[in-house]
Amino acid sequence: MKRISRPDYAPEYAYGVCISAIVDEEERNRMMAAIGDVRDTAVDFIERAIAGSTFELPPLIAGRGEDPIVVADIRKSELVKLYEYYMVQRPLGRKIYDSILLAAEDNCPTCGGIGRPRSLDHYLPKANYPKLSVLPHNLIPACRDCNTDKGNPLFTQPHEQLIHPYFDQACFFDQAWIIATVTHTQPCAITYEASPPGAWRPVDHQRAVNHFDFFDIAKRYSIKAAEELSVLVDQRRSLMRDLPAESFKAYLHSIGDSSTLFPNHWRKVMYKALALDEWFCNSQL
Numbered sequence: 001m002k003r004i005s006r007p008d009y010a011p012e013y014a015y016g017v018c019i020s021a022i023v024d025e026e027e028r029n030r031m032m033a034a035i036g037d038v039r040d041t042a043v044d045f046i047e048r049a050i051a052g053s054t055f056e057l058p059p060l061i062a063g064r065g066e067d068p069i070v071v072a073d074i075r076k077s078e079l080v081k082l083y084e085y086y087m088v089q090r091p092l093g094r095k096i097y098d099s100i101l102l103a104a105e106d107n108c109p110t111c112g113g114i115g116r117p118r119s120l121d122h123y124l125p126k127a128n129y130p131k132l133s134v135l136p137h138n139l140i141p142a143c144r145d146c147n148t149d150k151g152n153p154l155f156t157q158p159h160e161q162l163i164h165p166y167f168d169q170a171c172f173f174d175q176a177w178i179i180a181t182v183t184h185t186q187p188c189a190i191t192y193e194a195s196p197p198g199a200w201r202p203v204d205h206q207r208a209v210n211h212f213d214f215f216d217i218a219k220r221y222s223i224k225a226a227e228e229l230s231v232l233v234d235q236r237r238s239l240m241r242d243l244p245a246e247s248f249k250a251y252l253h254s255i256g257d258s259s260t261l262f263p264n265h266w267r268k269v270m271y272k273a274l275a276l277d278e279w280f281c282n283s284q285l
């Protein structure tokens with residue numbers, strides 16, 4: 001749920017670059033003959049990603065051991081290899097791969113920066129959408145947990161679609177839709193839930209909740225918050241022991257209101273909840 005800039009490549013660029021590394025001239029020419037079709041598919045995907053309708057794109061469903069022809073005389077395995085070998089392992093393709101990965105800096109856009117991006121993940125799986133296998137706009141930097149947990153699901157309903165960090169609507173990134181609650185326990189803890197604003201369209205509401213649940217963000221945010229909370233409680237008991245409750249509350253607000261963190265960052269949401277929690281601000285902890 002963190003926005004990142006969309007890759008600045010023409011839709012057919014990476015396909016052409018990866019193909020250029022194929023040594024066999026006949027194979028290279030055969031793959032190049034499909035570049036117009038691949039470009040059209042890419043343009044359609046990008047338009048649908050902006051409109052939130054990639055769920056309408058029909059997936060290729062192949063049985064075990066089957067390797068169907070996807071476009072012209074090119075088979076699925078050849079398009080998958082274009083990614084796995086020519087993009088991931090060969091220098092020209094790898095340059096594109098690395099530039100997409102580095103654009104996310106240290107924050108995985110899918111989980112809101114809990115993890116650091118380690119690899120690229122296909123928004124629509126390459127096994128089912130092989131013509132999109134090397135399209136940069138279908139490749140999203142992902143941390144290990146987000147990539148491992150995701151697998152290759154097929155979403156066929158509008159409300160199931162995961163949030164796309166390059167193209168999706170601003171509300172997912174600019175509005176607060178994750179909230180935290182302070183448990184009044186010893187030690188206290190922070191729990192998170194997805195709670196989009198009531199003004200959102202039902203389909204967007206469902207998409208946010210689905211994304212939140214799919215990537216297990218409640219649990220992963222809570223684990224990060226527990227580490228931070230234990231340090232904060234220690235500080236309240238020592239360095240900030242003599243600070244009046246109102247000043248402590250103002251301190252919590254200053255972090256919760258900080259503009260350096262995006263609206264649904266686990267830390268921002270946590271501090272906003274703490275600042276509003278009278279029990280936390282006033283108790284002896």
Ligand SMILES: [Zn+2]
Nearest residue numbers: 108111143146
């Ligand atoms: Zn992640």
